Every structure is written in structure tokens, then in C-alpha cells.
Amino acid sequence: MSAAAALRLSPEDNVVVCRRPVLKGERVEVDGHVLIVADDVGLGHKLALVPLAIGDKVLKYGMPIGSMTQAALPGSWVHMHNMKSDYMPAHLRDAQGDRA
């Protein structure tokens, strides 16, 4: 597959979107950045492109999609464990047994 494993949707973005599942330790080149993937991350999930600090706005499509609640290094998975909505809380199921 020739396409890069991750996609930066807008030049302002500080996260990239995985075009396929990526594995911990994998080297991903995107938009002039080289990331070493820190976690196994699924298709459609996000990786930090640059170091992100607590309180930083997460930018995707050039738009803020929430704020960091934990710091993240480049290549780290960015999701609900380290970022949150600036608008309203999300709800989750406890068990995700169907994802085995």
C-alpha cells in the first residue's frame, strides 16, 4: 500500500488520523514528521503529531475538537483517556466485549 499510514487533514492540525490500524513501535511518516507509534491504534483513531500539553486545544480539520487532559508525546494515541470535549461530556458503555 503506497498511501501513508496516517493523514493530516489540515495544515494547522496537531493530530493525524490513521488510515489503517497501526502497531506500537511502527514508524509513520506524515507531512514531514516522523512518528514512532506509542500504542496500538485502530483505523480512524488519532495520533499526536507534536508534543501536546494539558489544556492544549486538539486541532483536526483545522478546527478545535477538544482539549488535552493529559500530556501526550508525538506518536501517542489521542482519545478520551487524554482529551475531552470543550462542549459536553460523552457517555460510554462499560463493557466492549464485541471488540475481541
Next chain:
Amino acid sequence: MTGAMQPGASWQGWLRPDGRKGIRDGILVVYLVECAHHVARRIVEAADDARVQLIGFPGCYPNDYALAMMKALTTHPNVGGVVLVSLGCESFNREALAAALTEAGRPHETVVIQRAGGTRAAIAAGGAAVARVRADADAQAVRVPMGLGDLVVGTICGGSDGTSGITANPAVGRAFDALVDAGATCIFEETSELIGCEAHMHRRATSPAVGAAIVAAVEHAERYCRAMGYGSFAPGNAEGGLSSQEEKSAGAYAKSGNRPISGVLVPAQIPAGPGLYLLDVVPPGDPKFGFPNIVDNAEIGELMASGAHVTLFTTGRGSVVGSAIAPVIKVCANPETFARMHEDMDVDAGRILDGAATLDDVTAEIVALIQRTAAGAETKSEALGHREFVLTYKATGPAGPSCLAA
């Protein structure tokens, strides 16, 4: 894909007395309270005809929204005739609905279970009514050429994930641009899934009044969602890589394309002219009857009530639903989902991710499929027998400024 029509090509539709044209000629059996649901379902089952479809409203208490929705849905241009099934003592204003059908020139009959003599007699009476209404609809059918400019196309997303906003949704957005350019009417909705996009939408409004209405609608949606405690963000969205309501919104917003926004509609309001419209699905005021729409088919119902002939449904996680009345075209965003669920998916937009297709390839496929569907080809959900429908209570308010359409 095969048999793509050329732009401007036309097909044969059904001309209705109000001047609108339909792409299907459905016969609706409508239960007016849950107590009539079983009888209505048996009438539909006995008809054994994909054209005969079941819709209904479960509540016994009256509701202006439900009546307006039912009037709009039963006089939808895809509907040729209607059989109403009433228990007899419910509050639904069946006389007003029947009067609207008469005014719209639709063959219709009403079966009242308490008058007919109970379940068995009402099922028999309903079956006979369906046969008469269908024959009347056929006798008065007027077939006319119809093209893209006659179409009203809606879009929703369901089961969104991190791929929705980069494959299926922008492809539908470009299809909307092509449809609007061809003179069609396009409707996007899910006001509560546009939270965070209001400033950008404001810049696309055709007038200051429309721009103000857009911002007001989204601000109200946010207040409403806060009061309810939830946005539209569901567990599956998170599993698919979305982390916040506004991230989901940004991806959902891509479905609207890039054309100017001509107006804001309320459910069951028909657009004043061609162009792109936002359907504000969040009811006015403080939460009264609960969530604005409990599930995707409630939103599809509102798009249909505002005239949608066909709905483009983008999905990442993999919805399987279709709809009564108007075909649903499933645009699958996620290649892993498509591999598992291809029998339910009309378009494989996930090919964009690995470079197997461009956004424009998928856009052209969507527009061609709309034309084939309008010409009578079954969508995947139609062929699988999906005819979902749900209508619940909602508060109503004044209509939006679609009359300000340029």
C-alpha cells in the same frame, strides 16, 4: 458500477396533484395508535407486496407535531395511496389526516377497529381497503419525465467513526454540491451534531437572517443537549476513534458540501425552492418530550416529511436500516466495515483511504446511484426488506426562514 446515467438524463416519475413528482408509488398502511399496530402489520403482511408499507404513531395523547408529520408523510410524492387504521378511541385526529389526504388528491380509506368488529374483521376490511386504494392509485397514476432538478435529497449519518469525516461525509458533500448545481434541493440536519460548526455555517448563509437562524438553531441545540445530559455522541463513535461531540460534528458537517445555505427548515416544512437547507431537528423551548430524535429513523422520517425522495446515509460502524416511503442509500465510510457488511452497503467510500478511489470517483458513483434509484432500482436496504419507521412525540414551534431563500 454500471449503467451510470449522464447528467441531465431523466426517468419516469409519478406526478402528484400538488405538482411534486415521486420516485416510488407506495401504498401506506398507517396505525394511528399502538393499539392498532398489530392489525395494521397484519394488513401489510397479508398484502405481500413490497409497495405496501407500514408506518404509524404509537401515542394515545394528541400531538401537533405528530399530526403535521403524518400529513406530510402520507402526502409525500412517493406515496400513491393510504389506508388509515384507527382503534377508535385514541386522540389522533384521523378526520384531519383524512381531510389532508382528500385535499392532496390521494386515494385513502380509514378502518376503525372498534367499528369493524375487532381484530379479525379489521384485518379483513383493511386488506380490502388496500386492494381498492392500490387500484385507485394505479388508475389515476400520471407518469412524467423527472430529472435531478426535481429531486429532494436528504442526508444523515449513523454509526459514525473516525473514517466518516474523511471519506463518506465529504463524498456526500461533493454530491450535494453537484445536485444543488443541477437544480436539486438538498437537506442536511442533525443540528445537535453541528455544535462547533455554527460560525462556518453562518458564513455560508444566503442572507443575514438565514445566518442568524443557523447560529440560533445550533446554540439552542447545545442548550437542549446540555439539559438532556447527552449530545449525540454514542459509545460506538468513541470505539471508532471519535473523541468528542465537536469532532463528530466537524466530520458530520462535511456532508453539507460547500454551497450557500438557503434556509433553515423545521420538520415537515417543505423547502421554498431548490438549494441547500439545514433541517433544525431540535424542538423549541426546554426539553419537553425527551431527546430531539431518539434514533436515526426518526431523523429520516423528518427528512421525508420535508420532502426528501431519497436519503444518503453515511455510516462508519455499519448501520443496516432503510426506511418506509423513501429509499435509503448507504454510503459506507470504513473499509473494514464494508468488508464485513458489504451486502448492506450501496457505496464503498472507504476505498478513498487506501488510494483505490478518489473523492471525486465516489462522488460520481453516489450521483449515478441516486439517478438509478430514482429510476426504480432497489437500494441494498430496499432489497433486504428494510422499511423502518419511527415517529414519537415532539414539541413544535414557528417555521424557519426558508421563505428567505434566494
